[in-house]
Amino acid sequence: MPLVRVPATTANLGPGFDTLGMALDLYDELLIEAAPALEITVTGEGEATIPRGPENIAYRAALAVFARAGRPAVNLKIAMYNSIPVARGLGSSAAALAGGLVGANALLGEPLSQDELVNLAADLEGHPDNVAPAILGGLVVAARDGDKVYCRRLEPPAGLITVVAIPQFTLSTRVSRGVLPARVALSDAVFNLSRVGLLLAAVQAGDLELMGKMMEDKLHQPYRLPLVPGMNEVFGAAREAGALAVALSGSGPSVIAFCRGRKPEVGPAMAAAFARHGVACTVKELAPCRHGARVI
Ligand SMILES: Nc1ncnc2c1ncn2[C@@H]1O[C@H](COP(=O)(O)OP(=O)(O)O)[C@@H](O)[C@H]1O
Numbered sequence: 001m002p003l004v005r006v007p008a009t010t011a012n013l014g015p016g017f018d019t020l021g022m023a024l025d026l027y028d029e030l031l032i033e034a035a036p037a038l039e040i041t042v043t044g045e046g047e048a049t050i051p052r053g054p055e056n057i058a059y060r061a062a063l064a065v066f067a068r069a070g071r072p073a074v075n076l077k078i079a080m081y082n083s084i085p086v087a088r089g090l091g092s093s094a095a096a097l098a099g100g101l102v103g104a105n106a107l108l109g110e111p112l113s114q115d116e117l118v119n120l121a122a123d124l125e126g127h128p129d130n131v132a133p134a135i136l137g138g139l140v141v142a143a144r145d146g147d148k149v150y151c152r153r154l155e156p157p158a159g160l161i162t163v164v165a166i167p168q169f170t171l172s173t174r175v176s177r178g179v180l181p182a183r184v185a186l187s188d189a190v191f192n193l194s195r196v197g198l199l200l201a202a203v204q205a206g207d208l209e210l211m212g213k214m215m216e217d218k219l220h221q222p223y224r225l226p227l228v229p230g231m232n233e234v235f236g237a238a239r240e241a242g243a244l245a246v247a248l249s250g251s252g253p254s255v256i257a258f259c260r261g262r263k264p265e266v267g268p269a270m271a272a273a274f275a276r277h278g279v280a281c282t283v284k285e286l287a288p289c290r291h292g293a294r295v296i
């Protein structure tokens, strides 16, 4: 009966829309076993809202593993213990998919490779940037080539600590993607391309200053601004309080600040800025997580 622990993720890391993501030390746990009938329980985050029927995405992910491995589908009992807030841009859906995939794979004796699991997850989620770090841990860069996702895991730079301001209101990724344009200006694409390249070079060199400078974005955050009241002010407050960089976490509404070591002033400054716009939030200090979803 595998118990899987899956990290939260912060996708995009500023300019790396649908491309970059990093695992964080906040976890969902999922217990999975064969059972006489489908039974799904949820404890913690999402207890009141997460579907318990066959539409549950962790269950669908588990069934996808059975199908890909050529094994007959069975009824499953899945018990989830969630700490990742739902629909806040911290990868709750990616964690549910990764948990279902890794759990089912363990149940079957690991017929699928990690690469196959990342590909299945990206197909189910629609983009690879949150599911890849949820499975691989660390900081992941991913690219889709037709049906296949290629990705590489990098070690997050030493000394990096994030501070995440998590609004009480939810914003689904579907809605937050709905405001994005189908086409962007070439100058904006170049702005992001150049930053992603240097951001990755900075990560590999452990250069937090350069990493912080390369986290601006023109491809998704400006369009999402109306969905997150006070977003720009929260960005400004975090920088003034000493953060190296600030970004929308995933598709929002959480805002994530990247800091050199612990910076106790950053969280309260972000919360105060949100409060000035009538948004209540909780603040979490989260370190990057080196491990992806795994049986514990
Ligand atoms: N543990 C879980 N099991 C099943 N579904 C989940 C789980 N956690 C989140 N979800 C589903 O994922 C959706 C939220 O995903 P999404 O909008 O992408 O936001 P997030 O940024 O949190 O991933 C919700 O519909 C929710 O029901």
Ligand SMILES: N[C@@H](CCOP(=O)(O)O)C(=O)O
Residues within 6 Å of the ligand: 009, 011, 012, 017, 018, 019, 088, 089, 090, 091, 092, 093, 094, 127, 129, 130, 173, 176, 177, 220, 249, 250, 251, 252
């Ligand atoms: N690149 C995606 C990332 C969504 O991540 P999530 O954690 O909010 O589901 C996007 O920006 O839409």
